[in-house]
Amino acid sequence: MKKAIWTAAFWCALCGVALWLLNALFMPKYMSEIPEGALIAEYYQETTDHDVVMIGDCEVYENFSPDLLWREYGITSYIRGSAQQLVWQSYYLMEETLKHETPKVMVFNVLSMKYGEPQSEAYNRLNLDGMRLSPQKLAAIEASMTEEESFLSYLFPLLRYHTRWSELKGEDLTYLFHRDILSDSGYLMNVQVRPAENVPPGRPLADYSFAPVCWDYLDKMADLCDRHGVQLVLIKAPSLYPYWYDQWEEQIEEYAAERNLPYINFLELTEEIGIDFQTDTYDSGLHLNLYGAEKLSRWFGAWLTERCPVEDRRGQEPYESIWSEKSSAYAIRKERLEAEWRAENTA
Amino acid sequence: MSFASTRFLLFLAVLFLLYYTIPRRYQWKLLLAGSLFFYYFAGWWCLIYISVTTVTTYLTARKLDELAREQGAWFKEHRGELSKEERKVRKARDKSIRFRWMLSCLLVNFGILAVVKYTNFVIGNVNGALSLFGGGQLPTLSLVLPMGISFYTFQAMGYLIDVYWGKCSAERNFGKFALFVTFFPQLIQGPISRFGDLSRTLCEEHAWDCRQIAMGGERVLWGLAKKLIIADRLAIPLRTLVGDPEQYSGVYVLAVIFLYAVQLYADFTGGIDITIGVAQMLGIQVTENFQRPFFSKNVAEYWRRWHITMGTWFRDYLFYPMSVSKPVLKLHQRCRNRFGRFGKHISVHTCSLILWFVTGVWHGASWNFIVWGMLNGVVIIVSQELEPLYAKFHARFPQLDGSRGWDLVQILRTFWLMGAIRVLDVYRDVPLTFRQLASIVADFRPQVLWDGSFLELGIGSGDWLVAAAGTGAMLVCSLLGRRRPVRERLLDHSPHLAWAGCTALVLFTLIFGVYGIGFDATQFIYNQF
Numbered sequence: 001m002k003k004a005i006w007t008a009a010f011w012c013a014l015c016g017v018a019l020w021l022l023n024a025l026f027m028p029k030y031m032s033e034i035p036e037g038a039l040i041a042e043y044y045q046e047t048t049d050h051d052v053v054m055i056g057d058c059e060v061y062e063n064f065s066p067d068l069l070w071r072e073y074g075i076t077s078y079i080r081g082s083a084q085q086l087v088w089q090s091y092y093l094m095e096e097t098l099k100h101e102t103p104k105v106m107v108f109n110v111l112s113m114k115y116g117e118p119q120s121e122a123y124n125r126l127n128l129d130g131m132r133l134s135p136q137k138l139a140a141i142e143a144s145m146t147e148e149e150s151f152l153s154y155l156f157p158l159l160r161y162h163t164r165w166s167e168l169k170g171e172d173l174t175y176l177f178h179r180d181i182l183s184d185s186g187y188l189m190n191v192q193v194r195p196a197e198n199v200p201p202g203r204p205l206a207d208y209s210f211a212p213v214c215w216d217y218l219d220k221m222a223d224l225c226d227r228h229g230v231q232l233v234l235i236k237a238p239s240l241y242p243y244w245y246d247q248w249e250e251q252i253e254e255y256a257a258e259r260n261l262p263y264i265n266f267l268e269l270t271e272e273i274g275i276d277f278q279t280d281t282y283d284s285g286l287h288l289n290l291y292g293a294e295k296l297s298r299w300f301g302a303w304l305t306e307r308c309p310v311e312d313r314r315g316q317e318p319y320e321s322i323w324s325e326k327s328s329a330y331a332i333r334k335e336r337l338e339a340e341w342r343a344e345n346t347a
Numbered sequence: 348m349s350f351a352s353t354r355f356l357l358f359l360a361v362l363f364l365l366y367y368t369i370p371r372r373y374q375w376k377l378l379l380a381g382s383l384f385f386y387y388f389a390g391w392w393c394l395i396y397i398s399v400t401t402v403t404t405y406l407t408a409r410k411l412d413e414l415a416r417e418q419g420a421w422f423k424e425h426r427g428e429l430s431k432e433e434r435k436v437r438k439a440r441d442k443s444i445r446f447r448w449m450l451s452c453l454l455v456n457f458g459i460l461a462v463v464k465y466t467n468f469v470i471g472n473v474n475g476a477l478s479l480f481g482g483g484q485l486p487t488l489s490l491v492l493p494m495g496i497s498f499y500t501f502q503a504m505g506y507l508i509d510v511y512w513g514k515c516s517a518e519r520n521f522g523k524f525a526l527f528v529t530f531f532p533q534l535i536q537g538p539i540s541r542f543g544d545l546s547r548t549l550c551e552e553h554a555w556d557c558r559q560i561a562m563g564g565e566r567v568l569w570g571l572a573k574k575l576i577i578a579d580r581l582a583i584p585l586r587t588l589v590g591d592p593e594q595y596s597g598v599y600v601l602a603v604i605f606l607y608a609v610q611l612y613a614d615f616t617g618g619i620d621i622t623i624g625v626a627q628m629l630g631i632q633v634t635e636n637f638q639r640p641f642f643s644k645n646v647a648e649y650w651r652r653w654h655i656t657m658g659t660w661f662r663d664y665l666f667y668p669m670s671v672s673k674p675v676l677k678l679h680q681r682c683r684n685r686f687g688r689f690g691k692h693i694s695v696h697t698c699s700l701i702l703w704f705v706t707g708v709w710h711g712a713s714w715n716f717i718v719w720g721m722l723n724g725v726v727i728i729v730s731q732e733l734e735p736l737y738a739k740f741h742a743r744f745p746q747l748d749g750s751r752g753w754d755l756v757q758i759l760r761t762f763w764l765m766g767a768i769r770v771l772d773v774y775r776d777v778p779l780t781f782r783q784l785a786s787i788v789a790d791f792r793p794q795v796l797w798d799g800s801f802l803e804l805g806i807g808s809g810d811w812l813v814a815a816a817g818t819g820a821m822l823v824c825s826l827l828g829r830r831r832p833v834r835e836r837l838l839d840h841s842p843h844l845a846w847a848g849c850t851a852l853v854l855f856t857l858i859f860g861v862y863g864i865g866f867d868a869t870q871f872i873y874n875q876f
Contacts, residue, residue, distance in 0.1 A: 004557060004842065011846035018854055026858075121864060148864050152353050159353075162858050166809040 040130030056109030074312030079186030116211025196285030202243030240285030468712035553630030563627030570620030575860030
């Protein structure tokens, strides 16, 4: 009997190890394609805390440069952004972030208020797969799942990604246990230039009200920041599309005033900031390129320094050495991407 | 709640843990609660149907038992007072009373089955006939078939007939009888158990038995692997092939015959493996439903080895009673007098055709199933009539008897013949099926076998390879398990090897199984019956 139990235990353990390895093997690595998928997990490799944490969708991780905030203002910041991040995902990421650190300022981009229900499995995966297992992750999964999805497949990704058996590549083995850092403190750099021309006007909507669930989560964010003594800043990034309606703007303005929260609509400040949609966007106005992001960050850095309790940490250790390294990596990446873009244009 | 779903596995895990932790006298009660909970997932309204069957059958069986006891007691008391003739009359009257009770219950339950399963089929045919004469159309009804109704109705009615025949006593405990009807592993696709077989272990107290649990668990894994790796993978190209019959004719129809045979086998035996495995894990013995049917050398043998419990049900409760019924015996006598030797067979063949007609109707309310059933009957009758010819042939070539080559020829002949009849179930349209079968000769086009066309049917070369490897594994296990199941041999030979096999099954099923987003969860094919 004892022998049988040991045999069973041995094989169960072996099966467990094999499953763990298979989970790691089959999980998409996002190292050469769809780098957005790697962003959420990169945060856990950070070794210091941050004064500013920005949370939101692509309008955050494509439009702000934490490196510039450091270089010009000594602000330590990080972007916890991911593609089509929904309000409840932002909330749970915020809650999870506050378990790791207590920044001075949390910035939330309000575009996702327009989504009142789970959108697509693909984006859910990009947002949730990278999160470490925690009560926040479980709650985020529960809130985000579309009808066709299964909760279990988030806990055991092999159940979702087993179909990749016929498309596994060398990359899946190379990055079995580690990942490269693809972003600069959550910022996904792009140096290409594609001017914004013929931006389509917003189509009239039947109902401009944000869904009650979005307001609930926004309330929860404000309450959470209140409890932790963190200043919540609401922003609308200067992306020309998806269209930001005046009716939406009014609702957010009203809410910010009611909760006494700062709200900046960067769409109204593009001239002041100096954003030129002929040169500062890489996809015709949807997102800013590096040059646009640096302009925007320059303005925002000044605003943060003036209006929020952030410190200039240049010269302070360990920030100085860590951010120096980050800046070098940023400069190298910028140089490489610019060279690639030039080569593409020349070709 | 499909067997191949995480919800079912979770349900099973919880039930299993509770089953072996609660006091043993409550085990069967837990199973009953679990079975009702399981069935509830098919829709609460399904519980109404199964309750009607359970209650009516239970009460009627009790009544039959009571009548038999009373009649027996009366006879004992008055035996001396009655003449032989009076005793005969009295017995016939008693039997008739009991028969009427049984018949009313059979009518209620088969009536329910007929209404929910066949009403729209009948209306459709009436409408077809009316349209020929320019008449109006009857509206079809929106009836939803309760899950597993054909299986549990047949199981309950089999029990009732057994009680009527005195083969078993009526179960006194309603809960235990309800468990017999609703026992969840076999509720949705059989096997159709007999009360005498199943009840022996169903309500017993079961102690933890490592060997039985391990064997059951292995069988569940094997069933899941067959379903998810082979059956659901082959369902994808089959959908493509059947979806566009114009394009996929000729040699593709041979592919449909072969692929559907493998898919149906993997699907149905996979489901039955899960059923028997789950029951075994709970200490309960469920009747086997398959005995390596694709190794059959003729159609009659095939039907003795495929869906065994359905075949024996029809044989015991329909064919035999029908064969010895007064009208058939009269027919037999008349035909023998009129047609001589051949006439002797007419009544048996008539019963056979009725049996196969009912078998076809049982499988589904459509003409394709009826034609399928009748074709099976015709093939069996023709085989029986040709037996003298076979005997002459074997006398001429005695070396063929027992030769492996000849065995293989017979096995392949039966496989392809049954496969060709079975495609009626795939195309679900009788004229289309025959057109497709004819195209094998008229429009063969063998080049599609090697020009890459099979890679455009919804699955790639890797998937074909996995399906082929899985089918090969099934074949090897069938061959190795002729005398004793492979898992039993493994467990006895080396526990480590058995565990390695289980681990491999878990991993292979998780990796190569067809499930999750992007795939329609394919229900087990036999769930629809």
